[in-house]
Amino acid sequence: MILAKKSPSLRQLQYFLSVAEFGSYRRAAEELGVSQPALTSQIASLEAMLGLTLLERSRNGTLPSPEGRELLQQAREVLLAMRGFSDSAELLSLGHQTTYKLGIPPTVGPYLLPNVLGELHERYHDMKLYVREGAPRALQQELIEGGLDLAIVPLPLVSPDLAIEPLFTEPLKFVVPAEHRLAGRQVVTPSQLRGESVLVLEEKHHFHHQVHDLCDKLGATVLRDYEGTSLDTLRQMVVMGLGVAFLPGLYVHSEMHIPEALHVCELKSMPINRQHALVWRASAPGRIFYRELAAYLRNIIKQRLGDVVSVF
Incomplete structure:
Protein backbone atom coordinates (compact mmCIF):
# COMPACT_ATOMS: atom_id res chain seq x y z
CA MET A 1 0.00 0.00 0.00
CA ILE A 2 1.31 3.46 -0.95
CA LEU A 3 0.76 6.11 1.72
CA ALA A 4 -0.15 9.56 0.44
CA LYS A 5 2.32 12.20 1.52
CA LYS A 6 0.74 14.89 3.68
CA SER A 7 0.66 18.35 2.07
CA PRO A 8 0.90 21.74 3.78
CA SER A 9 -2.41 23.43 4.47
CA LEU A 10 -3.32 26.84 3.08
CA ARG A 11 -3.37 28.13 6.65
CA GLN A 12 0.21 27.02 7.22
CA LEU A 13 1.33 28.68 3.98
CA GLN A 14 -0.44 31.90 5.01
CA TYR A 15 1.25 31.80 8.42
CA PHE A 16 4.66 31.24 6.83
CA LEU A 17 4.11 34.09 4.37
CA SER A 18 2.93 36.49 7.10
CA VAL A 19 5.88 35.85 9.41
CA ALA A 20 8.30 36.25 6.49
CA GLU A 21 6.72 39.54 5.40
CA PHE A 22 6.39 41.07 8.87
CA GLY A 23 9.73 39.74 10.11
CA SER A 24 8.13 39.00 13.46
CA TYR A 25 6.02 36.19 14.94
CA ARG A 26 4.32 38.68 17.24
CA ARG A 27 3.32 41.13 14.50
CA ALA A 28 2.20 38.32 12.20
CA ALA A 29 0.04 36.83 14.95
CA GLU A 30 -1.59 40.22 15.59
CA GLU A 31 -2.30 40.72 11.90
CA LEU A 32 -3.73 37.21 11.51
CA GLY A 33 -5.76 37.42 14.71
CA VAL A 34 -4.28 34.27 16.27
CA SER A 35 -2.20 33.62 19.35
CA GLN A 36 1.57 33.58 18.96
CA PRO A 37 1.87 30.02 20.37
CA ALA A 38 -0.68 28.76 17.81
CA LEU A 39 1.23 30.49 15.02
CA THR A 40 4.57 29.09 16.21
CA SER A 41 3.08 25.59 16.45
CA GLN A 42 1.75 25.71 12.88
CA ILE A 43 5.10 26.92 11.51
CA ALA A 44 6.92 24.16 13.42
CA SER A 45 4.52 21.56 12.00
CA LEU A 46 5.07 22.91 8.50
CA GLU A 47 8.84 22.76 8.88
CA ALA A 48 8.68 19.21 10.27
CA MET A 49 6.43 18.13 7.39
CA LEU A 50 8.83 19.55 4.80
CA GLY A 51 12.00 18.59 6.60
CA LEU A 52 13.27 22.16 6.24
CA THR A 53 13.91 25.18 8.41
CA LEU A 54 11.94 27.97 6.78
CA LEU A 55 12.46 30.83 9.23
CA GLU A 56 15.44 31.98 11.27
CA ARG A 57 15.18 34.09 14.41
CA SER A 58 17.84 36.65 15.27
CA ARG A 59 18.24 39.79 17.35
CA ASN A 60 17.05 41.83 14.38
CA GLY A 61 13.84 39.82 13.92
CA THR A 62 12.77 36.78 11.95
CA LEU A 63 14.03 36.22 8.41
CA PRO A 64 13.40 33.50 5.82
CA SER A 65 16.16 30.91 5.67
CA PRO A 66 17.79 30.29 2.26
CA GLU A 67 15.34 27.39 1.79
CA GLY A 68 12.50 29.62 2.96
CA ARG A 69 13.39 32.26 0.38
CA GLU A 70 13.28 29.63 -2.34
CA LEU A 71 9.74 28.61 -1.35
CA LEU A 72 8.34 32.04 -0.48
CA GLN A 73 7.23 33.05 -3.97
CA GLN A 74 5.65 29.64 -4.61
CA ALA A 75 3.70 29.92 -1.36
CA ARG A 76 2.48 33.34 -2.44
CA GLU A 77 1.42 32.00 -5.84
CA VAL A 78 -0.47 29.07 -4.28
CA LEU A 79 -2.39 31.42 -1.99
CA LEU A 80 -3.10 33.83 -4.83
CA ALA A 81 -4.38 30.99 -7.02
CA MET A 82 -6.65 29.79 -4.23
CA THR A 169 -6.10 63.31 -17.33
CA GLU A 170 -5.81 65.82 -14.49
CA PRO A 171 -4.21 69.26 -14.90
CA LEU A 172 -1.67 70.63 -12.44
CA LYS A 173 -2.19 74.18 -11.17
CA PHE A 174 0.58 76.61 -10.23
CA VAL A 175 -0.12 78.36 -6.90
CA VAL A 176 1.66 81.26 -5.23
CA PRO A 177 1.18 83.13 -1.94
CA ALA A 178 -0.85 86.36 -2.03
CA GLU A 179 2.21 88.60 -1.68
CA HIS A 180 4.16 86.87 -4.46
CA ARG A 181 5.28 88.89 -7.51
CA LEU A 182 3.15 86.68 -9.79
CA ALA A 183 -0.02 86.90 -7.66
CA GLY A 184 -2.95 88.33 -9.58
CA ARG A 185 -1.84 86.98 -12.93
CA GLN A 186 -4.17 84.50 -14.59
CA VAL A 187 -1.44 83.20 -16.86
CA VAL A 188 2.34 83.11 -16.34
CA THR A 189 5.04 82.15 -18.81
CA PRO A 190 7.44 79.23 -18.16
CA SER A 191 10.37 81.68 -18.18
CA GLN A 192 8.86 83.53 -15.20
CA LEU A 193 9.29 80.40 -13.06
CA ARG A 194 13.06 80.28 -13.58
CA GLY A 195 14.78 80.48 -10.20
CA GLU A 196 11.53 80.04 -8.23
CA SER A 197 11.66 77.95 -5.03
CA VAL A 198 9.14 75.13 -5.48
CA LEU A 199 7.69 73.07 -2.63
CA VAL A 200 7.02 69.35 -3.25
CA LEU A 201 5.60 66.31 -1.51
CA GLU A 202 7.81 63.63 0.01
CA GLU A 203 9.73 61.39 -2.37
CA LYS A 204 7.45 58.37 -1.82
CA HIS A 205 4.73 60.15 -3.82
CA HIS A 206 4.70 59.79 -7.62
CA PHE A 207 3.68 63.46 -7.70
CA HIS A 208 7.09 64.36 -6.17
CA HIS A 209 9.00 62.99 -9.15
CA GLN A 210 6.70 64.62 -11.70
CA VAL A 211 7.17 68.07 -10.14
CA HIS A 212 10.91 67.48 -9.78
CA ASP A 213 11.21 66.72 -13.53
CA LEU A 214 9.09 69.76 -14.33
CA CYS A 215 11.33 72.04 -12.24
CA ASP A 216 14.39 70.75 -14.09
CA LYS A 217 12.79 71.80 -17.39
CA LEU A 218 11.72 75.21 -16.06
CA GLY A 219 14.95 76.05 -14.27
CA ALA A 220 13.20 76.23 -10.90
CA THR A 221 14.64 75.02 -7.59
CA VAL A 222 13.07 72.19 -5.59
CA LEU A 223 13.06 72.86 -1.84
CA ARG A 224 14.09 69.40 -0.59
CA ASP A 225 14.38 70.60 3.03
CA TYR A 226 10.68 71.48 3.22
CA GLU A 227 8.88 68.52 1.63
CA GLY A 228 5.19 68.23 2.46
CA THR A 229 3.59 65.13 3.94
CA SER A 230 0.25 65.84 2.24
CA LEU A 231 -1.34 68.24 -0.21
CA ASP A 232 -2.84 70.18 2.71
CA THR A 233 0.57 70.72 4.32
CA LEU A 234 1.98 71.73 0.94
CA ARG A 235 -0.79 74.28 0.57
CA GLN A 236 -0.22 75.68 4.05
CA MET A 237 3.52 76.09 3.42
CA VAL A 238 2.68 78.16 0.32
CA VAL A 239 0.31 80.29 2.41
CA MET A 240 3.16 80.90 4.89
CA GLY A 241 5.40 82.12 2.08
CA LEU A 242 7.93 79.28 2.10
CA GLY A 243 7.69 78.91 -1.67
CA VAL A 244 5.39 78.22 -4.60
CA ALA A 245 3.91 74.85 -5.60
CA PHE A 246 2.07 72.79 -8.17
CA LEU A 247 -1.21 71.28 -6.95
CA PRO A 248 -3.47 68.72 -8.69
CA GLY A 249 -6.59 70.11 -10.33
CA LEU A 250 -8.93 67.83 -8.37
CA TYR A 251 -7.45 69.07 -5.10
CA VAL A 252 -7.82 72.71 -6.14
CA HIS A 253 -11.41 72.06 -7.25
CA SER A 254 -12.29 70.25 -4.02
CA GLU A 255 -10.42 72.25 -1.38
CA MET A 256 -9.87 75.76 -2.71
CA HIS A 257 -13.26 77.24 -3.56
CA ILE A 258 -12.20 80.34 -1.62
CA PRO A 259 -8.40 80.38 -1.91
CA GLU A 260 -7.23 82.02 1.30
CA ALA A 261 -3.94 83.85 0.85
CA LEU A 262 -3.28 81.87 -2.36
CA HIS A 263 -3.49 82.60 -6.05
CA VAL A 264 -3.90 79.98 -8.80
CA CYS A 265 -2.17 80.50 -12.16
CA GLU A 266 -1.96 78.71 -15.48
CA LEU A 267 1.27 78.23 -17.44
CA LYS A 268 1.06 79.79 -20.90
CA SER A 269 1.48 77.39 -23.85
CA MET A 270 2.62 74.63 -21.50
CA PRO A 271 -0.24 72.43 -20.25
CA ILE A 272 0.92 70.29 -17.34
CA ASN A 273 -1.04 67.23 -16.34
CA ARG A 274 -0.94 63.74 -14.90
CA GLN A 275 -2.85 60.69 -16.10
Whole structure:
Protein backbone atom coordinates (compact mmCIF):
# COMPACT_ATOMS: atom_id res chain seq x y z
CA MET A 1 0.00 0.00 0.00
CA ILE A 2 1.31 3.46 -0.95
CA LEU A 3 0.76 6.11 1.72
CA ALA A 4 -0.15 9.56 0.44
CA LYS A 5 2.32 12.20 1.52
CA LYS A 6 0.74 14.89 3.68
CA SER A 7 0.66 18.35 2.07
CA PRO A 8 0.90 21.74 3.78
CA SER A 9 -2.41 23.43 4.47
CA LEU A 10 -3.32 26.84 3.08
CA ARG A 11 -3.37 28.13 6.65
CA GLN A 12 0.21 27.02 7.22
CA LEU A 13 1.33 28.68 3.98
CA GLN A 14 -0.44 31.90 5.01
CA TYR A 15 1.25 31.80 8.42
CA PHE A 16 4.66 31.24 6.83
CA LEU A 17 4.11 34.09 4.37
CA SER A 18 2.93 36.49 7.10
CA VAL A 19 5.88 35.85 9.41
CA ALA A 20 8.30 36.25 6.49
CA GLU A 21 6.72 39.54 5.40
CA PHE A 22 6.39 41.07 8.87
CA GLY A 23 9.73 39.74 10.11
CA SER A 24 8.13 39.00 13.46
CA TYR A 25 6.02 36.19 14.94
CA ARG A 26 4.32 38.68 17.24
CA ARG A 27 3.32 41.13 14.50
CA ALA A 28 2.20 38.32 12.20
CA ALA A 29 0.04 36.83 14.95
CA GLU A 30 -1.59 40.22 15.59
CA GLU A 31 -2.30 40.72 11.90
CA LEU A 32 -3.73 37.21 11.51
CA GLY A 33 -5.76 37.42 14.71
CA VAL A 34 -4.28 34.27 16.27
CA SER A 35 -2.20 33.62 19.35
CA GLN A 36 1.57 33.58 18.96
CA PRO A 37 1.87 30.02 20.37
CA ALA A 38 -0.68 28.76 17.81
CA LEU A 39 1.23 30.49 15.02
CA THR A 40 4.57 29.09 16.21
CA SER A 41 3.08 25.59 16.45
CA GLN A 42 1.75 25.71 12.88
CA ILE A 43 5.10 26.92 11.51
CA ALA A 44 6.92 24.16 13.42
CA SER A 45 4.52 21.56 12.00
CA LEU A 46 5.07 22.91 8.50
CA GLU A 47 8.84 22.76 8.88
CA ALA A 48 8.68 19.21 10.27
CA MET A 49 6.43 18.13 7.39
CA LEU A 50 8.83 19.55 4.80
CA GLY A 51 12.00 18.59 6.60
CA LEU A 52 13.27 22.16 6.24
CA THR A 53 13.91 25.18 8.41
CA LEU A 54 11.94 27.97 6.78
CA LEU A 55 12.46 30.83 9.23
CA GLU A 56 15.44 31.98 11.27
CA ARG A 57 15.18 34.09 14.41
CA SER A 58 17.84 36.65 15.27
CA ARG A 59 18.24 39.79 17.35
CA ASN A 60 17.05 41.83 14.38
CA GLY A 61 13.84 39.82 13.92
CA THR A 62 12.77 36.78 11.95
CA LEU A 63 14.03 36.22 8.41
CA PRO A 64 13.40 33.50 5.82
CA SER A 65 16.16 30.91 5.67
CA PRO A 66 17.79 30.29 2.26
CA GLU A 67 15.34 27.39 1.79
CA GLY A 68 12.50 29.62 2.96
CA ARG A 69 13.39 32.26 0.38
CA GLU A 70 13.28 29.63 -2.34
CA LEU A 71 9.74 28.61 -1.35
CA LEU A 72 8.34 32.04 -0.48
CA GLN A 73 7.23 33.05 -3.97
CA GLN A 74 5.65 29.64 -4.61
CA ALA A 75 3.70 29.92 -1.36
CA ARG A 76 2.48 33.34 -2.44
CA GLU A 77 1.42 32.00 -5.84
CA VAL A 78 -0.47 29.07 -4.28
CA LEU A 79 -2.39 31.42 -1.99
CA LEU A 80 -3.10 33.83 -4.83
CA ALA A 81 -4.38 30.99 -7.02
CA MET A 82 -6.65 29.79 -4.23
CA ARG A 83 -7.99 33.27 -3.74
CA GLY A 84 -8.64 33.51 -7.48
CA PHE A 85 -10.53 30.23 -7.32
CA SER A 86 -12.68 31.52 -4.45
CA ASP A 87 -13.28 34.86 -6.18
CA SER A 88 -14.36 33.11 -9.39
CA ALA A 89 -16.80 30.93 -7.49
CA GLU A 90 -18.21 33.96 -5.69
CA LEU A 91 -18.60 35.90 -8.92
CA LEU A 92 -20.46 33.00 -10.50
CA SER A 93 -22.76 32.45 -7.54
CA LEU A 94 -23.40 36.04 -6.42
CA GLY A 95 -22.76 38.24 -9.43
CA HIS A 96 -21.16 41.40 -8.05
CA GLN A 97 -22.36 40.92 -4.48
CA THR A 98 -18.87 40.92 -3.04
CA THR A 99 -16.25 43.17 -1.47
CA TYR A 100 -13.39 44.47 -3.61
CA LYS A 101 -10.21 45.96 -2.21
CA LEU A 102 -9.38 49.21 -4.01
CA GLY A 103 -6.04 51.00 -3.64
CA ILE A 104 -5.64 54.70 -4.43
CA PRO A 105 -2.98 57.36 -3.74
CA PRO A 106 -3.78 59.92 -1.01
CA THR A 107 -3.25 62.72 -3.55
CA VAL A 108 -6.24 61.42 -5.57
CA GLY A 109 -8.63 59.43 -3.37
CA PRO A 110 -10.15 62.14 -1.12
CA TYR A 111 -10.81 64.42 -4.10
CA LEU A 112 -12.07 61.86 -6.62
CA LEU A 113 -13.97 59.19 -4.70
CA PRO A 114 -16.63 61.45 -3.08
CA ASN A 115 -17.67 62.42 -6.61
CA VAL A 116 -18.06 58.87 -7.94
CA LEU A 117 -18.93 56.48 -5.12
CA GLY A 118 -22.59 57.54 -4.83
CA GLU A 119 -23.44 56.80 -8.45
CA LEU A 120 -21.26 53.71 -8.40
CA HIS A 121 -23.29 52.35 -5.49
CA GLU A 122 -26.55 53.12 -7.30
CA ARG A 123 -25.41 51.12 -10.32
CA TYR A 124 -23.84 48.22 -8.38
CA HIS A 125 -25.76 48.37 -5.11
CA ASP A 126 -24.55 44.93 -3.96
CA MET A 127 -20.90 45.73 -4.56
CA LYS A 128 -18.80 46.89 -1.61
CA LEU A 129 -15.45 48.70 -1.85
CA TYR A 130 -12.79 48.56 0.82
CA VAL A 131 -10.56 51.56 0.06
CA ARG A 132 -6.92 51.66 1.06
CA GLU A 133 -4.58 54.60 0.45
CA GLY A 134 -0.91 54.18 -0.36
CA ALA A 135 1.96 55.31 -2.54
CA PRO A 136 1.58 54.17 -6.18
CA ARG A 137 4.58 51.81 -6.15
CA ALA A 138 3.37 50.14 -2.97
CA LEU A 139 -0.16 49.81 -4.40
CA GLN A 140 1.22 48.24 -7.58
CA GLN A 141 3.20 45.67 -5.62
CA GLU A 142 0.28 44.91 -3.32
CA LEU A 143 -1.95 44.44 -6.35
CA ILE A 144 0.49 41.97 -7.96
CA GLU A 145 0.79 40.03 -4.69
CA GLY A 146 -2.99 39.78 -4.24
CA GLY A 147 -3.47 42.22 -1.36
CA LEU A 148 -5.65 44.43 -3.58
CA ASP A 149 -8.16 43.67 -6.34
CA LEU A 150 -8.05 47.05 -8.07
CA ALA A 151 -6.07 50.26 -7.91
CA ILE A 152 -6.24 53.75 -9.38
CA VAL A 153 -2.67 54.80 -10.07
CA PRO A 154 -0.81 57.38 -12.17
CA LEU A 155 0.58 56.59 -15.61
CA PRO A 156 2.93 55.64 -17.16
CA LEU A 157 2.84 52.10 -15.83
CA VAL A 158 4.30 49.08 -17.60
CA SER A 159 3.81 45.63 -16.11
CA PRO A 160 3.06 42.32 -17.84
CA ASP A 161 1.17 41.25 -14.70
CA LEU A 162 -1.33 44.11 -14.78
CA ALA A 163 -4.18 45.15 -17.05
CA ILE A 164 -4.40 48.93 -17.47
CA GLU A 165 -7.51 50.93 -18.36
CA PRO A 166 -6.91 54.73 -18.60
CA LEU A 167 -9.52 56.86 -16.84
CA PHE A 168 -8.73 60.59 -17.00
CA THR A 169 -6.10 63.31 -17.33
CA GLU A 170 -5.81 65.82 -14.49
CA PRO A 171 -4.21 69.26 -14.90
CA LEU A 172 -1.67 70.63 -12.44
CA LYS A 173 -2.19 74.18 -11.17
CA PHE A 174 0.58 76.61 -10.23
CA VAL A 175 -0.12 78.36 -6.90
CA VAL A 176 1.66 81.26 -5.23
CA PRO A 177 1.18 83.13 -1.94
CA ALA A 178 -0.85 86.36 -2.03
CA GLU A 179 2.21 88.60 -1.68
CA HIS A 180 4.16 86.87 -4.46
CA ARG A 181 5.28 88.89 -7.51
CA LEU A 182 3.15 86.68 -9.79
CA ALA A 183 -0.02 86.90 -7.66
CA GLY A 184 -2.95 88.33 -9.58
CA ARG A 185 -1.84 86.98 -12.93
CA GLN A 186 -4.17 84.50 -14.59
CA VAL A 187 -1.44 83.20 -16.86
CA VAL A 188 2.34 83.11 -16.34
CA THR A 189 5.04 82.15 -18.81
CA PRO A 190 7.44 79.23 -18.16
CA SER A 191 10.37 81.68 -18.18
CA GLN A 192 8.86 83.53 -15.20
CA LEU A 193 9.29 80.40 -13.06
CA ARG A 194 13.06 80.28 -13.58
CA GLY A 195 14.78 80.48 -10.20
CA GLU A 196 11.53 80.04 -8.23
CA SER A 197 11.66 77.95 -5.03
CA VAL A 198 9.14 75.13 -5.48
CA LEU A 199 7.69 73.07 -2.63
CA VAL A 200 7.02 69.35 -3.25
CA LEU A 201 5.60 66.31 -1.51
CA GLU A 202 7.81 63.63 0.01
CA GLU A 203 9.73 61.39 -2.37
CA LYS A 204 7.45 58.37 -1.82
CA HIS A 205 4.73 60.15 -3.82
CA HIS A 206 4.70 59.79 -7.62
CA PHE A 207 3.68 63.46 -7.70
CA HIS A 208 7.09 64.36 -6.17
CA HIS A 209 9.00 62.99 -9.15
CA GLN A 210 6.70 64.62 -11.70
CA VAL A 211 7.17 68.07 -10.14
CA HIS A 212 10.91 67.48 -9.78
CA ASP A 213 11.21 66.72 -13.53
CA LEU A 214 9.09 69.76 -14.33
CA CYS A 215 11.33 72.04 -12.24
CA ASP A 216 14.39 70.75 -14.09
CA LYS A 217 12.79 71.80 -17.39
CA LEU A 218 11.72 75.21 -16.06
CA GLY A 219 14.95 76.05 -14.27
CA ALA A 220 13.20 76.23 -10.90
CA THR A 221 14.64 75.02 -7.59
CA VAL A 222 13.07 72.19 -5.59
CA LEU A 223 13.06 72.86 -1.84
CA ARG A 224 14.09 69.40 -0.59
CA ASP A 225 14.38 70.60 3.03
CA TYR A 226 10.68 71.48 3.22
CA GLU A 227 8.88 68.52 1.63
CA GLY A 228 5.19 68.23 2.46
CA THR A 229 3.59 65.13 3.94
CA SER A 230 0.25 65.84 2.24
CA LEU A 231 -1.34 68.24 -0.21
CA ASP A 232 -2.84 70.18 2.71
CA THR A 233 0.57 70.72 4.32
CA LEU A 234 1.98 71.73 0.94
CA ARG A 235 -0.79 74.28 0.57
CA GLN A 236 -0.22 75.68 4.05
CA MET A 237 3.52 76.09 3.42
CA VAL A 238 2.68 78.16 0.32
CA VAL A 239 0.31 80.29 2.41
CA MET A 240 3.16 80.90 4.89
CA GLY A 241 5.40 82.12 2.08
CA LEU A 242 7.93 79.28 2.10
CA GLY A 243 7.69 78.91 -1.67
CA VAL A 244 5.39 78.22 -4.60
CA ALA A 245 3.91 74.85 -5.60
CA PHE A 246 2.07 72.79 -8.17
CA LEU A 247 -1.21 71.28 -6.95
CA PRO A 248 -3.47 68.72 -8.69
CA GLY A 249 -6.59 70.11 -10.33
CA LEU A 250 -8.93 67.83 -8.37
CA TYR A 251 -7.45 69.07 -5.10
CA VAL A 252 -7.82 72.71 -6.14
CA HIS A 253 -11.41 72.06 -7.25
CA SER A 254 -12.29 70.25 -4.02
CA GLU A 255 -10.42 72.25 -1.38
CA MET A 256 -9.87 75.76 -2.71
CA HIS A 257 -13.26 77.24 -3.56
CA ILE A 258 -12.20 80.34 -1.62
CA PRO A 259 -8.40 80.38 -1.91
CA GLU A 260 -7.23 82.02 1.30
CA ALA A 261 -3.94 83.85 0.85
CA LEU A 262 -3.28 81.87 -2.36
CA HIS A 263 -3.49 82.60 -6.05
CA VAL A 264 -3.90 79.98 -8.80
CA CYS A 265 -2.17 80.50 -12.16
CA GLU A 266 -1.96 78.71 -15.48
CA LEU A 267 1.27 78.23 -17.44
CA LYS A 268 1.06 79.79 -20.90
CA SER A 269 1.48 77.39 -23.85
CA MET A 270 2.62 74.63 -21.50
CA PRO A 271 -0.24 72.43 -20.25
CA ILE A 272 0.92 70.29 -17.34
CA ASN A 273 -1.04 67.23 -16.34
CA ARG A 274 -0.94 63.74 -14.90
CA GLN A 275 -2.85 60.69 -16.10
CA HIS A 276 -4.67 58.11 -13.98
CA ALA A 277 -5.79 54.55 -14.77
CA LEU A 278 -7.72 51.72 -13.18
CA VAL A 279 -5.48 48.63 -13.00
CA TRP A 280 -5.92 45.02 -11.95
CA ARG A 281 -4.12 41.69 -12.29
CA ALA A 282 -4.27 40.52 -15.89
CA SER A 283 -5.24 37.04 -14.69
CA ALA A 284 -8.00 38.24 -12.30
CA PRO A 285 -11.26 36.26 -12.63
CA GLY A 286 -13.25 39.49 -12.50
CA ARG A 287 -11.35 41.18 -15.34
CA ILE A 288 -14.40 41.44 -17.63
CA PHE A 289 -16.35 43.18 -14.87
CA TYR A 290 -13.36 45.43 -14.05
CA ARG A 291 -13.27 46.68 -17.63
CA GLU A 292 -17.00 47.41 -17.43
CA LEU A 293 -16.37 49.20 -14.13
CA ALA A 294 -13.66 51.36 -15.70
CA ALA A 295 -16.01 52.41 -18.50
CA TYR A 296 -18.71 53.38 -16.01
CA LEU A 297 -16.18 55.29 -13.89
CA ARG A 298 -15.13 57.29 -16.94
CA ASN A 299 -18.77 58.13 -17.60
CA ILE A 300 -19.34 59.37 -14.03
CA ILE A 301 -16.11 61.38 -14.01
CA LYS A 302 -17.01 63.02 -17.32
CA GLN A 303 -20.47 64.00 -16.05
CA ARG A 304 -19.43 65.23 -12.61
CA LEU A 305 -15.86 66.47 -13.15
CA GLY A 306 -15.70 67.14 -16.87
CA ASP A 307 -14.93 70.82 -16.23
CA VAL A 308 -11.91 69.85 -14.09
CA VAL A 309 -10.35 66.85 -15.83
CA SER A 310 -10.26 65.33 -19.33
CA VAL A 311 -11.68 61.83 -19.70
CA PHE A 312 -10.08 59.28 -22.05
